[in-house]
Amino acid sequence: MHRSLRQLRPLVPKAPVRLSPFSSVVRHNHQHAPSTSASSSATGPSPNLSSGEPQGTRTTHFGFKTVPEEQKEDLVRNVFESVASSYDVMNDAMSLGVHRLWKDEFVARLHPGARGAKRCIDVAGGTGDIALRILDYAREKHADRETSVDVVDINGEMLKEGFKRFKKTMYHNTPQIAFKQANAQAMPEEEFPSNTYDLYTIAFGIRNCTSVPDVLKEAYRVLKPGGTFACLEFSRVNNPLFGTLYDQYSFSVIPLLGTILAGDRESYQYLVESIRKFPPQPEFAKMIVDAGFTTGGMHEGKGGTWTDLWGGIASIHTGVKL
Numbered sequence: 001m002h003r004s005l006r007q008l009r010p011l012v013p014k015a016p017v018r019l020s021p022f023s024s025v026v027r028h029n030h031q032h033a034p035s036t037s038a039s040s041s042a043t044g045p046s047p048n049l050s051s052g053e054p055q056g057t058r059t060t061h062f063g064f065k066t067v068p069e070e071q072k073e074d075l076v077r078n079v080f081e082s083v084a085s086s087y088d089v090m091n092d093a094m095s096l097g098v099h100r101l102w103k104d105e106f107v108a109r110l111h112p113g114a115r116g117a118k119r120c121i122d123v124a125g126g127t128g129d130i131a132l133r134i135l136d137y138a139r140e141k142h143a144d145r146e147t148s149v150d151v152v153d154i155n156g157e158m159l160k161e162g163f164k165r166f167k168k169t170m171y172h173n174t175p176q177i178a179f180k181q182a183n184a185q186a187m188p189e190e191e192f193p194s195n196t197y198d199l200y201t202i203a204f205g206i207r208n209c210t211s212v213p214d215v216l217k218e219a220y221r222v223l224k225p226g227g228t229f230a231c232l233e234f235s236r237v238n239n240p241l242f243g244t245l246y247d248q249y250s251f252s253v254i255p256l257l258g259t260i261l262a263g264d265r266e267s268y269q270y271l272v273e274s275i276r277k278f279p280p281q282p283e284f285a286k287m288i289v290d291a292g293f294t295t296g297g298m299h300e301g302k303g304g305t306w307t308d309l310w311g312g313i314a315s316i317h318t319g320v321k322l
């Protein structure tokens with residue numbers, strides 16, 4: 001069996017992170033030099049922090065809260081540990097199934113398998129929604145049973161759900177799928193060598209990471225020259241009226257659904273807030289360029305770096321490593 005979840009190495013222990021039974025090496029941001037996160041404030045404690053916070057602590061957002069940068073990973077981990085078992089059901093309920101259409105479109109635009117088998121990595125891959133679509137697309141449209149996907153996520157609980165799900169598919173126990181636990185911001189070079197993948201996808205994951213530039217840097221590193229970076233993420237709605245309706249839905253219905261269906265209001269409140277904190281389309285496009293990717297023009301649509309879905313509720317950004 002190709003690198004299955006079962007064969008993963010145990011986590012390097014590091015309190016206070018809870019250990020997952022399905023683990024690989026997870027490097028934490030705070031084990032590295034201070035991040036260059038554009039989403040973090042570089043100096044001084046935030047006014048929201050307690051007065052006990054040491055001077056010079058770097059802060060970032062966790063939803064609408066300001067937290068010390070080194071806490072965000074653990075906070076995000078708690079959210080996804082909490083939602084893992086209800087994640088797929090909740091995704092359908094919250095988006096009324098629309099996330100499926102977006103994911104279908106995301107994958108169809110990438111044409112996996114169209115020009116021969118591809119080595120793909122789906123980062124922040126959670127329960128494997130994108131990986132399954134990539135493999136199905138390659139098989140159904142191009143009779144390709146060799147394209148493979150490494151699903152990478154920081155959270156063992158999410159990967160566990162994905163692994164269970166893939167057990168019901170024809171891909172289980174084949175070299176086409178592997179689940180690996182790692183931090184998108186610092187994937188261990190031994191396990192994720194440079195210039196390895198043809199396609200790097202990340203769907204609804206990058207906004208949860210402490211440093212978006214660090215994620216992009218890693219994406220650039222692991223892609224082969226000529227490889228494609230593709231990100232599906234919640235974004236900014238362009239029409240103000242639609243934006244107001246969308247805000248009302250998000251802030252009232254989603255946390256309520258979280259309470260009713262998953263008994264977890266807080267996690268779903270975070271998910272909604274985190275969407276509002278993610279940079280708008282042009283800003284994110286610039287970050288992709290700054291990471292070294294070649295992109296289309298700095299605009300939406302044909303020939304541009306991004307494509308809006310449903311008026312900008314979500315958008316697809318792409319770039320190529322030349």
Ligand SMILES: C[S@@+](CC[C@H](N)C(=O)[O-])C[C@H]1O[C@@H](n2cnc3c(N)ncnc32)[C@H](O)[C@@H]1O
Binds near residue numbers: 127130158205209
């Ligand atoms: C909203 S889910 C998206 C899952 C999947 N891509 C999908 O579209 O259904 C976000 C995922 O990002 C993962 N994640 C958050 N921070 C991460 C990080 N620093 N590195 C890798 N994965 C991370 C979470 O554990 C979670 O599984």
